[in-house]
Amino acid sequence: MSSKILIVEDSSTTRAMITSAVEVIDDMEIFESKSGFEALKLLPHHCFNLIITDINMPDINGLELVSFVKGNPEYKHIPLIIITTEGSERDKEKGLSLGANEYLVKPFNPEELQKLVKKYLKKGDRL
Amino acid sequence: MTEPKIDLHEFLAEAEEIIGELTGNLLKLGEGIDAGQMEPDLLNSIFRAAHTLKGISGMFGFTEMAMLTHKMEDMFDSLRMGRLSLNHEIMNGLFEAIDLINEMLVTKGRGEEFGMDRVESIVARLEHPTGAPIAVVFGPAEDTDIDKGILNVLTEYEEHRLKENIKAGNAIFLIGAEFTLTVFDEGLVELTGYLKSAGEVIATLPSTGKDKDTLHFDILFGSHKDTAFVEDMLKGRNLAVKVVKEHFAPSGAGAGQAEVSIPSELRLEETTLRSVSNTVRVDIKKLDSIMNTVGELSQLKASISHIADKIRLEMGSAGPAIELSKTSRALEKRLKELQESMIEVRMVPVHQLFDKFTRVIRKFSRETGKEIELVTSGGDTELDKLIIEDLADPLMHIVRNAIDHGIETPAEREKRGKPRAGTINLMAYPKGNHVVIEVEDDGRGMSIEAIRKKAVESGLIDEASSHTISRQSILEFIFVPGFSTKDEVSEVSGRGVGMDVVKKNITNMSGTVDIDTEEGSGTRIILTLPITLAIIQALVTAAGAKRYAMPLAGVQEILNIKPSDIKTMERKEVYILRGRTIPVLRLEQFFKPAAASPHPPHGGGQGEEKAEMCGIVAGLADSMLCILVDNIISQQDVVIKSLGKLLKVAGIAGATDLGDMGTVLVVDVAGIITAAGRGMGERAA
Numbered sequence: 004m005s006s007k008i009l010i011v012e013d014s015s016t017t018r019a020m021i022t023s024a025v026e027v028i029d030d031m032e033i034f035e036s037k038s039g040f041e042a043l044k045l046l047p048h049h050c051f052n053l054i055i056t057d058i059n060m061p062d063i064n065g066l067e068l069v070s071f072v073k074g075n076p077e078y079k080h081i082p083l084i085i086i087t088t089e090g091s092e093r094d095k096e097k098g099l100s101l102g103a104n105e106y107l108v109k110p111f112n113p114e115e116l117q118k119l120v121k122k123y124l125k126k127g128d129r130l
Numbered sequence: 131m132t133e134p135k136i137d138l139h140e141f142l143a144e145a146e147e148i149i150g151e152l153t154g155n156l157l158k159l160g161e162g163i164d165a166g167q168m169e170p171d172l173l174n175s176i177f178r179a180a181h182t183l184k185g186i187s188g189m190f191g192f193t194e195m196a197m198l199t200h201k202m203e204d205m206f207d208s209l210r211m212g213r214l215s216l217n218h219e220i221m222n223g224l225f226e227a228i229d230l231i232n233e234m235l236v237t238k239g240r241g242e243e244f245g246m247d248r249v250e251s252i253v254a255r256l257e258h259p260t261g262a263p264i265a266v267v268f269g270p271a272e273d274t275d276i277d278k279g280i281l282n283v284l285t286e287y288e289e290h291r292l293k294e295n296i297k298a299g300n301a302i303f304l305i306g307a308e309f310t311l312t313v314f315d316e317g318l319v320e321l322t323g324y325l326k327s328a329g330e331v332i333a334t335l336p337s338t339g340k341d342k343d344t345l346h347f348d349i350l351f352g353s354h355k356d357t358a359f360v361e362d363m364l365k366g367r368n369l370a371v372k373v374v375k376e377h378f379a380p381s382g383a384g385a386g387q388a389e390v391s392i393p394s395e396l397r398l399e400e401t402t403l404r405s406v407s408n409t410v411r412v413d414i415k416k417l418d419s420i421m422n423t424v425g426e427l428s429q430l431k432a433s434i435s436h437i438a439d440k441i442r443l444e445m446g447s448a449g450p451a452i453e454l455s456k457t458s459r460a461l462e463k464r465l466k467e468l469q470e471s472m473i474e475v476r477m478v479p480v481h482q483l484f485d486k487f488t489r490v491i492r493k494f495s496r497e498t499g500k501e502i503e504l505v506t507s508g509g510d511t512e513l514d515k516l517i518i519e520d521l522a523d524p525l526m527h528i529v530r531n532a533i534d535h536g537i538e539t540p541a542e543r544e545k546r547g548k549p550r551a552g553t554i555n556l557m558a559y560p561k562g563n564h565v566v567i568e569v570e571d572d573g574r575g576m577s578i579e580a581i582r583k584k585a586v587e588s589g590l591i592d593e594a595s596s597h598t599i600s601r602q603s604i605l606e607f608i609f610v611p612g613f614s615t616k617d618e619v620s621e622v623s624g625r626g627v628g629m630d631v632v633k634k635n636i637t638n639m640s641g642t643v644d645i646d647t648e649e650g651s652g653t654r655i656i657l658t659l660p661i662t663l664a665i666i667q668a669l670v671t672a673a674g675a676k677r678y679a680m681p682l683a684g685v686q687e688i689l690n691i692k693p694s695d696i697k698t699m700e701r702k703e704v705y706i707l708r709g710r711t712i713p714v715l716r717l718e719q720f721f722k723p724a725a726a727s728p729h730p731p732h733g734g735g736q737g738e739e740k741a742e743m744c745g746i747v748a749g750l751a752d753s754m755l756c757i758l759v760d761n762i763i764s765q766q767d768v769v770i771k772s773l774g775k776l777l778k779v780a781g782i783a784g785a786t787d788l789g790d791m792g793t794v795l796v797v798d799v800a801g802i803i804t805a806a807g808r809g810m811g812e813r814a815a
Contacts, residue, residue, distance in 0.1 A: 013178075014144060016186040017182070019140055044315070047311060058285065059182075059285075061178065062315075062318075063334050064285050066283050066285055067334065069283075070283040070337075088181065088184070088185060094286055097282060097285070100282065101282060101283065110189045111189075
């Protein structure tokens with residue numbers, strides 16, 4: 004069974020980079036949303052196995068999304084990785100305290116991201 | 131390390147797009163520098179642009195660009211977090227940095243490398259900004275009723291904005307909105323756009339909705355408007371509005387706005403890009419200034435009539451002279467219409483004020499443990515916005531009194547066979563040229579006997595007379611300053627604390643206060659207010675034994691005049707102002723020529739007792755007049771009340787109540803000039 008992953012990131016380049024990093028993993032179905040709003044709309048329609056979200060976004064920010072996901076009995080089991088930039092220590096900590104499972108600091112190493120994704124999806128490399 | 135598999139063009143396209151947006155926003159931000167304004171939303175989106183640029187250039191391993199954008203991001207962060215204030219030098223540095231990024235993008239696009247040396251010089255400039263660093267107070271967003279759960283979700287920046295709002299004394303609201311999953315984004319955009327007209331949307335927090343297909347949003351909103359205003363603007367929108375922090379600006383600070391009309395029924399479902407109503411909000415000061423202009427136009431009109439009269443005198447009633455008079459009369463009529471529509475624009479329905487009480491009563495009820503039901507009626511009755519504003523405090527006082535001292539505790543009420551919940555009736559209705567506002571409660575009422583005793587004790591009346599005066603006259607004692615104090619009369623009389631202040635406030639608006647009470651069954655306070663308030667700035671002057679208010683709009687200058695300064699030319703008194711001869715008019719004599727003794731031609735004699743008088747130079751161009759008064763007492767806002775159609779006196783515009791100084795006549799400067807001009811013309815002829 005394929006794993007559904009939701010990427011929430013307003014920068015198209017960063018989004019493409021995250022996607023390119025995770026699509027090498029076996030059997031992935033990737034959903035991209037460029038805002039928190041889009042993510043909120045996608046959430047009820049798919050059973051996501053993992054969410055990767057940026058913090059700094061227009062409309063609702065990543066922390067608000069984390070709080071929404073982790074505060075909702077339907078979604079709170081979904082592992083969540085936040086991607087922050089260096090310097091925003093407090094936001095990162097808040098994200099973790101709200102229930103985010105991991106964080107990654109931009110610019111991230113694609114291998115590191117792959118490792119995290121595999122850890123939460125319990126997947127091996129593509130054969 | 132696995133190389134990112136994305137195209138360089140992806141990066142270049144996004145970077146270019148961001149730079150374009152950033153430049154535009156930076157220009158907008160620059161416009162506000164001199165005014166000291168930094169739009170938080172604008173600054174935050176600029177920060178995010180730099181943040182994204184930094185992120186993507188870092189991901190691509192473009193070190194120079196990442197370094198430069200990192201510095202920019204730091205600077206925008208300091209600016210948005212209020213640690214740094216923006217100036218032109220910082221702005222110039224930022225624009226240079228953007229130029230450099232543009233060059234970098236071009237170089238990257240060609241697949242070339244960009245030198246590091248130029249980057250370093252700009253980075254150094256961005257690192258040591260010349261702007262004054264601002265001390266930032268750290269600490270939790272204390273003293274609010276905001277749920278910890280919500281504070282935890284705020285980013286550092288949102289927390290900062292919350293603190294800034296609190297620091298500015300803004301009211302903070304938590305607005306709960308429910309939307310269906312399919313259209314929530316449109317609904318939210320519309321709602322936040324609407325909210326932004328009255329403040330700042332600090333954060334939008336999503337949570338699970340009531341139904342499976344709805345989403346709930348808590349919007350943290352800060353507004354410089356008072357809470358009632360915001361509650362009013364959100365009425366009918368099906369939102370849960372919670373005040374988490376009250377406005378702390380001094381009372382009346384929110385009084386600057388006149389709402390012409392507020393769309394009260396806006397359905398969220400009807401999301402449209404069209405503006406939601408065709409009403410405008412106008413600062414009442416602007417209306418005042420239009421009003422002033424209208425006043426000045428009246429002055430000009432007076433000059434025109436004067437010229438028309440002069441022409442008629444000199445040329446006889448020839449065609450053009452008559453036409454000019456006619457036109458001038460038509461002008462007068464139109465001016466009056468203009469004035470009337472200006473007054474109409476200032477009118478707002480009383481429910482704007484009544485609605486505030488609904489919330490306040492709930493709070494009072496909680497505080498006192500009394501059960502209170504508020505019934506309002508006549509909310510559509512209209513009153514001048516300024517009266518509504520000035521009415522807020524006295525009315526609050528009356529309602530507060532009714533709750534504190536009038537309405538009994540539920541237990542006490544039951545014992546007396548009354549319903550547990552006390553009722554307060556707020557009523558408004560028009561009555562002739564006035565609006566009556568009544569506050570009625572079904573509480574314990576006042577004891578006439580207690581008031582009578584207190585009046586005798588206070589020496590306001592002797593025991594014997596106190597038995598002969600009417601019930602109403604005894605009630606009037608409530609309004610004597612210092613008569614009713616909380617620890618004395620109020621306990622027995624049920625009401626009356628600070629009623630002297632209420633009376634003073636209402637009288638200042640040319641209103642009256644009446645009381646009706648029945649011991650054991652309740653009290654009714656009746657406020658009668660003028661519908662229209664034409665507030666003008668006036669000079670209060672003394673002339674002879676009388677005082678007159680003179681609208682400031684017609685006054686050119688004020689001079690100290692010695693009796694010897696007044697000359698006589700052709701049997702008329704004149705004053706020479708900078709080589710110009712101006713007729714002199716003694717205000718005292720203008721209004722009672724018959725009673726006054728004939729004035730000595732040189733203004734000596736009688737003038738001896740007053741070494742100096744005040745000359746008020748009024749009018750325009752040809753029709754200038756120097757109005758002599760004994761002295762000027764004050765300059766103040768006065769409300770002109772018409773004396774009615776039957777009492778038309780030349781030179782009198784109406785009367786005004788000056789509170790302590792009693793009622794005085796308001797001089798119609800234009801009328802006096804016209805009358806004086808005619809008088810002089812006749813004499814000259």
